[in-house]
Amino acid sequence: MTPGLQAYLTVAGILFAIGFAGVLLRRNTLVIYMCLELMLSATTLALVAFSRFNGTMDGALFVFFIITVAAAEVSVGLAIIVALYRRRHTIQVDHLNYLKF
């Protein structure tokens, strides 16, 4: 028996949950960013699975756009982190609390 749609969706859901837990747990901005990428990967996996099991190309084309936007997002985000490090000499979110009430 080959794995069905439910198996892929389960893997995608657990992957998303791991990424979300990482965003909440970690205090290093770079690792938080990597966990965001994990969550994006989980959604792309779910989209490709839906696309395959429904027999249409739309989900796979969406994954194409998601990969492009994620690459642009990573480049801009890392540039922001570098600019932040130059000014504040830290990337730990515990120390970046100027806007905290």
Place this chain on the structure above:
Amino acid sequence: MVTIVFYFFSTLTLLAALFVVVNRNTVNSAMCMIVAFVGVAALFVLLQAYFLAMLQIVVYAGAVMVLFLFIIMLLDTQARERVRFGRADIVAGAVAFICLAFGAVWLARHYPVGVTPPPAPAMPPSDNPLAYATSAKAFGYGLFTRYLLPFQVTGFLLLIAMVGVILLSKRLPPPDSGVKPDSP
């Protein structure tokens, strides 16, 4: 056979993702991240999305993770400041993980079981060009017909991101120093 490969790569992906979260060393996290991306690419291959699997490896495991490693080595912050996990963080992370994972698995289990489709053809049939197919040509057809406008917008987005990154990473003088930013 497919089932064994599926369970192997999904376990690999999930374990690598877990190590990304629990690893104290940022470089180790990035390495585990590459493994997780390769695992997702293998799952794409099992779903017969060969083009997307290639793209996932080239763009994510190649370009994006190299960028991450560059920045990690450029900043080099892990030796100096190591903040311990607080109790509230661990509780919040665990509760969020359990809720999300349980909800996702529950939803997936209650999704109607569809029939497993036959192996996808290389080219879509001519009467339904947007049907699932494995060749890169099928992707090109969809991108340039139904998704032409998002395709163009994505191109502009990349241009904007490039300009923004150049501007952000430029070393500007302090605002009151009177030095023109563009003076060489």
